[in-house]
Amino acid sequence: MEKFNICVVGAGYVGLVTGTCLAELGHRVVCVDSDPRKLKALKARKIPIYEPGLDTLFLRNIREGRLHFAASVDEGMHHQGRRAQVVFIAVGTPPRADGSADLSAVEAVAEAVARNMRDYTVLVDKSTVPVETGEWVSKTVARHNKKGVAYDVVSNPEFLAEGTAMNDFLKPDRVVLGVTSPRAEAVMRKVYAGIKAPVLVTDVKSAELIKHASNSFLATKISYINAVAAVCEKVGADVTLVAKGMGLDRRIGDKFLRPGLGFGGFCFPKDLEAFYWISKQKGFDFRLLKEVKDVNDFAKTWVLRKVEENLWNLEGKTVALLGLAFKPNTDDMRFAPSVDIARMLKDRGVRLRGCDPVAAANAKALPAFKGMVFCRDPYECVKGADAMAVLTEWEPFRTLDMKRVRRLLRVPLVLDGRNLYDPAAMRAAGFTYCSVGRP
Numbered sequence: 377m378e379k380f381n382i383c384v385v386g387a388g389y390v391g392l393v394t395g396t397c398l399a400e401l402g403h404r405v406v407c408v409d410s411d412p413r414k415l416k417a418l419k420a421r422k423i424p425i426y427e428p429g430l431d432t433l434f435l436r437n438i439r440e441g442r443l444h445f446a447a448s449v450d451e452g453m454h455h456q457g458r459r460a461q462v463v464f465i466a467v468g469t470p471p472r473a474d475g476s477a478d479l480s481a482v483e484a485v486a487e488a489v490a491r492n493m494r495d496y497t498v499l500v501d502k503s504t505v506p507v508e509t510g511e512w513v514s515k516t517v518a519r520h521n522k523k524g525v526a527y528d529v530v531s532n533p534e535f536l537a538e539g540t541a542m543n544d545f546l547k548p549d550r551v552v553l554g555v556t557s558p559r560a561e562a563v564m565r566k567v568y569a570g571i572k573a574p575v576l577v578t579d580v581k582s583a584e585l586i587k588h589a590s591n592s593f594l595a596t597k598i599s600y601i602n603a604v605a606a607v608c609e610k611v612g613a614d615v616t617l618v619a620k621g622m623g624l625d626r627r628i629g630d631k632f633l634r635p636g637l638g639f640g641g642f643c644f645p646k647d648l649e650a651f652y653w654i655s656k657q658k659g660f661d662f663r664l665l666k667e668v669k670d671v672n673d674f675a676k677t678w679v680l681r682k683v684e685e686n687l688w689n690l691e692g693k694t695v696a697l698l699g700l701a702f703k704p705n706t707d708d709m710r711f712a713p714s715v716d717i718a719r720m721l722k723d724r725g726v727r728l729r730g731c732d733p734v735a736a737a738n739a740k741a742l743p744a745f746k747g748m749v750f751c752r753d754p755y756e757c758v759k760g761a762d763a764m765a766v767l768t769e770w771e772p773f774r775t776l777d778m779k780r781v782r783r784l785l786r787v788p789l790v791l792d793g794r795n796l797y798d799p800a801a802m803r804a805a806g807f808t809y810c811s812v813g814r815p
């Protein structure tokens with residue numbers, strides 16, 4: 377099968393995984409990033425993010441000459457005399473204050489690509505973007521394409537999840553290709569030829585909407601079960617049993633029905649808001665999405681509510697936060713619920729201790745954790761605290777020595793925001809134990 381020269385612009389969680397996996401499929405890939413520190417690390421064969429399984433493929437493909445790095449689109453598209461035939465946009469699309477997506481990096485890349493095209497080029501948007509972005513990208517390229525080179529814009533949304541990104545990319549549930557021409561479709565099918573998955577070919581707008589609609593749907597499922605958990609807490613029912621009973625219905629499925637402290641990360645919160653924003657701008661008030669956000673904001677107040685219920689006055693009390701990353705197996709702190717939870721507790725005069733197996737370094741840089749005592753491990757973290765709150769379901773937290781925890785805590789109060797422990801066993805061990813939506 378034909379292999380391509382591919383340029384991936386943006387070497388973050390999505391771009392670096394995409395570039396590495398495309399190299400693994402046999403293409404020659406140049407990853408471009410404008411962040412000099414990231415680029416320096418990559419060129420020194422160091423991975424600037426934590427993603428299980430990425431290192432092996434990353435090193436192998438560098439060694440075998442298929443994976444390269446460059447500082448600019450200009451360099452990346454003409455790397456060592458080879459012209460890029462396919463360019464992926466994988467830059468960030470962060471939220472603006474009003475909830476809309478900031479697409480200025482996407483525009484900058486489109487312009488740079490237009491200036492560097494010498495022959496037919498497929499420009500692929502992999503970043504998550506609102507519907508109609510493809511049209512804007514195409515207009516931008518047309519404006520700066522002074523030599524009139526042929527090109528196509530493709531929407532190829534990415535569905536990987538941090539922590540399982542390699543597997544998600546190489547064995548996806550589906551590959552979505554939003555295309556405007558058979559020529560672009562043929563190229564994209566060859567790019568993904570090594571991947572066994574259903575390929576859904578659509579128009580560009582539908583592909584863009586598939587991504588926003590999918591993430592918003594998953595966020596809705598999480599908020600739904602969190603709302604059910606709130607009802608369970610009121611009436612003394614067990615949300616895990618309710619979720620199990622729901623999940624056995626194949627029309628519903630058991631995924632994304634685990635109650636907790638709300639969703640976070642760089643995708644769900646911003647994509648939900650951006651989908652709401654673009655729908656409204658186009659004339660539909662998608663109020664359901666507003667409710668999903670409200671339920672999520674409420675879920676994030678769980679720790680504060682439980683601390684208040686159990687410890688009376690909060691000023692001067694100490695809470696140990698176990699886990700800071702928005703989910704396990706990632707160092708990503710962007711929009712992590714722990715950020716809001718820490719801020720709420722601090723605003724009420726609570727002293728914080730915290731630990732995380734890999735995200736601590738990223739957390740240290742955030743203002744929400746200023747003044748928090750960062751600890752090496754959960755035992756050091758709970759020492760002398762008035763409560764232990766589990767915020768992230770990291771595997772090592774499941775098997776803590778609870779006798780030791782009990783001895784180290786000043787008050788034996790455990791707030792299990794991820795339902796890791798057995799309520800009866802925790803009570804038998806002498807804890808006051810609260811979990812989400814369980815009696």
Ligand SMILES: NC(=O)c1ccc[n+]([C@@H]2O[C@H](COP(=O)([O-])OP(=O)(O)OC[C@H]3O[C@@H](n4cnc5c(N)ncnc54)[C@H](O)[C@@H]3O)[C@@H](O)[C@H]2O)c1
Nearest residue numbers: 386387388389390409410411467468469481503504534538
């Ligand atoms: N993180 C995820 O799990 C995930 C999953 C699916 C889709 N997405 C989407 O993929 C996109 C990227 O997300 P991410 O998590 O990889 O973000 P990221 O911040 O980790 O990576 C983006 C990278 O782009 C670089 N960059 C920004 N502007 C640039 C420019 N003009 N030229 C070159 N490089 C530039 C940044 O330095 C950064 O390294 C977003 O739209 C996101 O919504 C993310």
